Amino acid sequence: MSQLEAVIHEEIRWEGPITFARFMELALYHPQLGYYVGGGLGREPVGWGGDFFTSGDVSPLWGWAIARQLHQMWQALGSPARFDVIEPGAGRGLLAASVWRYALALDERWAAALRYTLVDRAAPDAPLRASRAARLADELATIPAPPDAVRWADDLAQAASDGPITGVVVSNELVDALPVHRVEARDGQLAEVYIALDAATGRLTERLAAPSSARVAEYLDAYGVPWRTFGDGWRAEVSLAAEDWMRELAPTLGQGFALTIDYGASARRLYTRDRRRGTLMAYTHHQLGERPLMRPGQQDLTAHVNFSALARVGAAAGLRVTRYTTQAALLRELGMPEQAETLAARLFPHADSERSTDRGQADHLRRAALRNAVATLLNPHGLGGFRALIQRRGG
Numbered sequence: 001m002s003q004l005e006a007v008i009h010e011e012i013r014w015e016g017p018i019t020f021a022r023f024m025e026l027a028l029y030h031p032q033l034g035y036y037v038g039g040g041l042g043r044e045p046v047g048w049g050g051d052f053f054t055s056g057d058v059s060p061l062w063g064w065a066i067a068r069q070l071h072q073m074w075q076a077l078g079s080p081a082r083f084d085v086i087e088p089g090a091g092r093g094l095l096a097a098s099v100w101r102y103a104l105a106l107d108e109r110w111a112a113a114l115r116y117t118l119v120d121r122a123a124p125d126a127p128l129r130a131s132r133a134a135r136l137a138d139e140l141a142t143i144p145a146p147p148d149a150v151r152w153a154d155d156l157a158q159a160a161s162d163g164p165i166t167g168v169v170v171s172n173e174l175v176d177a178l179p180v181h182r183v184e185a186r187d188g189q190l191a192e193v194y195i196a197l198d199a200a201t202g203r204l205t206e207r208l209a210a211p212s213s214a215r216v217a218e219y220l221d222a223y224g225v226p227w228r229t230f231g232d233g234w235r236a237e238v239s240l241a242a243e244d245w246m247r248e249l250a251p252t253l254g255q256g257f258a259l260t261i262d263y264g265a266s267a268r269r270l271y272t273r274d275r276r277r278g279t280l281m282a283y284t285h286h287q288l289g290e291r292p293l294m295r296p297g298q299q300d301l302t303a304h305v306n307f308s309a310l311a312r313v314g315a316a317a318g319l320r321v322t323r324y325t326t327q328a329a330l331l332r333e334l335g336m337p338e339q340a341e342t343l344a345a346r347l348f349p350h351a352d353s354e355r356s357t358d359r360g361q362a363d364h365l366r367r368a369a370l371r372n373a374v375a376t377l378l379n380p381h382g383l384g385g386f387r388a389l390i391q392r393r394g395g
Helices: 003-015 020-029 060-076 094-106 108-113 127-142 214-222 240-252 307-316 327-333 336-347 358-378
Strands: 083-088 114-119 150-153 165-172 181-186 189-197 204-209 235-238 253-262 281-284 287-289 300-302 320-326 387-393
Touching: 003 020, 003 189, 003 204, 020 181, 020 189, 020 300, 060 094, 060 108, 060 165, 060 253, 060 327, 060 336, 060 358, 083 094, 094 108, 094 114, 094 127, 108 114, 127 150, 165 240, 181 214, 189 214, 214 235, 214 240, 240 253, 240 307, 253 307, 307 320, 307 387, 320 327, 327 336, 327 358, 327 387, 336 358
Parallel strands: 083 114, 083 165, 114 150, 165 253
Antiparallel strands: 181 189, 181 235, 189 204, 253 387, 281 287, 281 300, 320 387
């Protein structure tokens, strides 16, 4: 039994069965042993050597496109002298490096205004955060970005400690990893999934009982989901944490935008009769698993995002939706395909001029790799199908 498993077992022995949301909180975010703080080993969970990859891993062109979006937002706000970008769940800082590279190459005025803060729940002295900060600092030095190009914060409150910002809060694949409650339809009632200890084996197991709070019980009804017609055994995820996150985010924006990119859908499309087992997924070494209770702290747990919740809570806090689209549509509008062709022609010119030579063939293959990366990012059945929600305060 791992250290984190022992912690979870001990809590259940003292407190009784815990909600799946509590289990997921411990599995992913325990301060020392959680998956997103290195699983107690300082292990990097993201990237080709981890358990899953993000859009930024596929091609730097993704970061270029998002940087262009942030630049346009700065212009839409009247090109203020200070423009803050806060990135919760910033991971290894791939986007931060892309934004600085774009700003310094294309608009020195924006670069002078730019303040970039990465939010990481791992403690400042945690091995994972320390290694991420060191790698990012090395990369920024090669651009070269200013010595104070980025700062790190533990949460949104610390990131906006000077008061509400003028700028953008941008997140990529963050909300899907917030803890979720799991519910199941039974005899026209809604039961919640709890995690208990099996009396015979001592292992973690599921138990159904009454919802842990009125918020859980009323969530699906609040979003107009006709779950009572879906039949017994129908399951879904309820992310109260996503609502709370948006309530926390909204006050950090004095004037500006929230840009949220993730996989999910509106409530009407997310909670359907045919999606009987919900959307909870576990990932280890880029393989999809179906045993979320196994190896807590050593595998990723995610669930699709209810974008209706982010829009509703944001609206109640004064953020209006200005755009809700797919990542593919957003990247196309930001000029990613054209930028890819421009780069291909500039970086791999021998694909056209020396097709019969080894050098020409090598450039041909490099161009193909670049185009394949772009196709992956635009694939509507993959990363291109992610949703992009833009909300704004002011203007």
